[in-house]
Amino acid sequence: MTSSDQLVHLHFPKLGVKGAYVQLDQSLGDLPAYAGYPIGAQALLGQALAAAALLHANVKGRSRISVQLQSRSALRLLYGECSEEGGLRGLAQLTEGSDAPALDQLGASAVLAITLESRSEQNRSGTRYQGLVPITSARLDQALEHYFATSEQLPTVLVLAADGSRARGLLLQKMPLDEHPDAALLDPDGWNRTSMLIGTLGPNELLEADRGTILRRLFHEETLQLVDGLQLRFACTCSRERVESMFRSLGREEAMAALAESGLASVRCEFCDRDYRFDRIDLEAVFHPLTQPGSTVTQ
Ligand SMILES: [Zn+2]
Structure with a gap:
């Protein structure tokens, strides 16, 4: 049975821009601990899982990617992971009786870590890359944009939204010019235009409107190709x-x-x-x- 939980790749062939849209419903409810978390932690965990799936859209080969947040506040740890098969798992560790505070209330020691673990036939034990940034933003999507600006040097914009039962995410990224054989033909204003358009999308609209409505509203004047990506579901890799x-x-x-x-x-x-x-x-x-x-x- 196919669920609606899926990653969809976005490609703007005339603009040198790519991206992804993610929708999570069933997988969140399937996380064993999810129902027991307070609403703030549920929303943040949904966003972390949506973010891990969006970041996986750019990863090639056998790999898993995690979005992790650590602090000395009531939210000690938040972890969302997406594997190459579309397996999602995650958790929140909270001080007893507390909900997750707003991201800008996590304290000076709070860090956001993005970890990519890749394996190949040649290197079965795998390689691990981790990028860390301090958290200075009120929202997880803003914190991730800060991560991309400082660690990846790739212009990236994203919006994440989640409540107690669903999560959505939309990400756009300017493609490196060397990925374009015909870079000279690209619309030079394409990135500015699309990244400004996504800036008009608030978390509420992202959560409430369906994918078609959002993409039409934002990009109806652009040539946009959609390609189905990973089917997503809760799965644990423990053994x-x-x-x-x-x-x-x-x-x-x-x-x-x-x-x-x-x-x-x-x-x-x-x-x-x-x-x-x-x-x-x-x-x-x-x-x-x-x-x-x-x-x-x-x-
Ligand atoms: Zn397990």
């Missing part, structure tokens, strides 16, 4: 193997110390609520993978 490698990185002593009185070490995935349980024999096998139960030879 028992990943928990095992986490235990390995802790070391045997600490891993064994995690065994509770019950004799079980339990690791719960914060994204999907799955519970991974290890008893002493499981943990021994993590550190001595060849000594599997049943393979011991006795003489």
